[in-house]
Amino acid sequence: MNGDALPHAFRLIVTGGGTGGHTYPALTAVRTLQARLAAAGGTLDVLWIGTQDGLEARVAPAEGIAFTTVATGKIRRSSNPLKLVSPANVRDMARVPLGVAQARKVVSGFRPDVVLATGGYVAVPAGLAARMCRRPLVLHEQTVRLGLANRKLASSATRIAVSSESTLPLLPETMRGSAVVTGNPVRPEVLTGHADKAVAALGLDRFDRLLPTLYITGGAQGAQQINDVIGGALPWLLERANVVHQCGPANVEALRQHAAALPAQLAGRYYVTGFVGPELPDVLALADVVVCRSGAGTLAELTALGKPAVFIPLASSAGNEQAHNARHLAEAGAAVALLGDVTADALRDAVGPLLTDSARRGVMAQRARSPSPQVGGIQVAEVQGEFQGGVLVAL
Ligand SMILES: CC(=O)N[C@H]1[C@@H](OP(=O)(O)OP(=O)(O)OC[C@H]2O[C@@H](n3ccc(=O)[nH]c3=O)[C@H](O)[C@@H]2O)O[C@H](CO)[C@@H](O)[C@@H]1O
Structure with missing residues (x-):
């Protein structure tokens, strides 16, 4: 089956989530499929299997997508084998069979034409249930190396959609024939934001429009490391830029208190x-420079838009995936990568020239956007996520 020859009434179970990097590609695939079927006079019946505390629990219902949960077990990675058998890991592992049993009931009841899994812990029980119920299982991988959930599911999958050519040689040999390079789908609205709408929606009327705007983002949960580094550089940054700081829901109060000590003029720019x-596309349109982690989703969005970025990768991401992403975009002149322990001084040195020199920003933006040949393991064009409907080719 492919995206051009879908049945009239299509039944899809989509599973994946926890973070934005797994949730938004699933959402984009669902929406694209809905639109294609509607255009052809068909219908999509879709059910999302997620976790109650993941981002998908908010995103799916808000999009009118039927949503259900199953038990999942989070495996805390560690280089120390003793930590792998920690009480928390043992307890969580015990939840996996329960999750599989619950997911099996859901899959056999729904009878999907396909189960699409985009990674995150919840994808494991739902993907295993697909195999048990003999339903086709399609995986989507956002990063160059397979994430943990997709590694667990690889032997059960019918097809795997990958975001980069560079993933193909890394796949288990038995999977290579069923792999298809689709890119990492980016929500289309991310590419069409308006700076003025961000100002209106977020009430940024005290921002100084003669100054550039810095967007700082640590991903859905925020990033303590980024918050700490920004805290150390804040007055200095606010003398040179307006700052939108996405810090994670748990950290807002502490940061607002910290900001209360700023002089009024600087506080108005923070x-x-x-x-x-939903304001994300407009915030990205407003941003002249972005400081962020280098997860695959953020990378796909920033390179599609051509945004100058300073990456502070998550040091412990699987196989140092984020450091790999950051380093290779930096080598292409498309970003600055701050690796290891990052100080406020290092941040000032990286961000300062970008805030004061718009020509420099322009060159970096151009390099981020331009399709380039292989850049040390990541093809910039492929991570741009232009291929919105790509995942459908794998169905
Ligand atoms: C800690 C961890 O395991 N990180 C992984 C996770 O990234 P994680 O999900 O943390 O980050 P990504 O950069 O992949 O995606 C974040 C997504 O959330 C959106 N967003 C973020 C903040 C916000 O306030 N609003 C919002 O909409 C971003 O625009 C983006 O679309 O999955 C990625 C894709 O498999 C991997 O590359 C990362 O290594």
Whole structure:
């Protein structure tokens, strides 16, 4: 089956989530499929299997997508084998069979034409249930190396959609024939934001429009490391830029208190929020420079838009995936990568020239956007996520 020859009434179970990097590609695939079927006079019946505390629990219902949960077990990675058998890991592992049993009931009741899994812990029980119920299982991988959930599911999958050519040689040999390079789908609205709408929606009227705007984002949960580094550089940054700081829902209060000590003029240029919801495209349009982690979703969005970025990768991400992403975009002149322990001084040195020199920003933006040949393991064009409907080719 492919995206051009879908049945009239299509039944899809989509599973994946926890973070934005797994949730938004699933959402984009669902929406694209809905639109394609509607255009052909068909219908999509879709059910999302997620977790109650993941981002998908908010995103799916808000999009009118039927949503259900199953038990999941989070595996805390560690280089120390003793930590792998920690009480928390043992307890969580015990939840996996329960999750599989629950997911099996859901899958056999719904009878999907396909189960699409985009990663995150919840994808494991739902993906295993697909195999048990003999339903086709399609995986989507956002990063160059397979994430933990997709590694667990690889032998059960019918097809795997990957975001980069560079993933193909890394796949288990038995999977290579069923792999298809689709890119990492980016929500289309991310590419069409308006700066003025962000100012109106977030009440940024005290921002100084003669100054550039810096968007700082730590991902859906925020990033303590980024918050700490920004805290150390804040007055200095606010003398040179307006700052929108997405810090994670748990950190908002502490950061607002910290900001209360700023002089009034600088405080007016600082907007702090836990999570950026539907305004994200407009905030990205407003941003002249972005400071962020280098997860695959953020990377796909920033390169598609051509935004100058300073990456502070998550040091412990699987196989140092984020450091790999950051380093290779930096080598292409498309970003600055701050690796290891990052100080406020290092941040000032990286961000300062970008804030004061718009020509420099322009060159970096151009390099981020331009399709380039292989850049040390990541093809910039492929992570741009232009291929919105790509995942459908794998169905
Ligand atoms: C800690 C961890 O395991 N990180 C992984 C996770 O990234 P994680 O999900 O943390 O980050 P990504 O950069 O992949 O995606 C974040 C997504 O959330 C959106 N967003 C974020 C904040 C906000 O306030 N509003 C909002 O909409 C971003 O625009 C983006 O679309 O999955 C990625 C894709 O498999 C991996 O590359 C990362 O290594």
